[in-house]
Amino acid sequence: MGRVFVVFLEGKIYSCKHCGTHLALSEDIMSKSFHCRHGKAYLFDKVVNVTFGEREERLMTTGMHIAADIFCALCGSLVGWNYETAQEKSQKYKEGKSVLERFKICGPNGSRYWVGHDVHSGGSDADDV
Structure with a gap:
């Protein structure tokens, strides 16, 4: 395996919880209304310092998508997923x-976000305002 080159971002940065590698800028958030099994998730227009897993068909709440897991390029932690294609016309913006x-x-x-036993999809967080 070769040397890993990472991009350093300037501004309001989201980073890997495990190693601190820069992943995205706050200004690249398209939506804060996404959810996953651990709670809330954010849709970003651009992310950096990630590697992609295998592409696979996934049935999500908004329909069938081809998606790939994304991992921190430095430590290898799973940090989210990437939408490759969407079947539904209304979901094409995610591609x-x-x-x-x-x-x-x-x-x-x-700030670090934690999952508790009281995770729910409603409500408001300081980061959501």
Whole structure:
């Protein structure tokens, strides 16, 4: 395996919870209304310092998609997934976009998101405003 080159971002940065590698900028968030099995997740227009897993068909709440898991390029932690293609016409905007799971990243102010037994899809967080 060769040397890993990482991109350093400037601004409000989301980073890998395990190693601190920069993953995305706050300004690249398209939506904060996504959900995964660990709670909330954010849809990003662009992410950096990630590698892609195998492409596979996945039946999600919004229909059938071809998606690939994304991993931190430095430590290899699973941080989310990337939408390759969407079957439903209304979901085409997701193609080429990535979702980062909040549980697996640190927020722009260094905050870590934790999963508790009371995780629910409603409500408001300080990071959502």
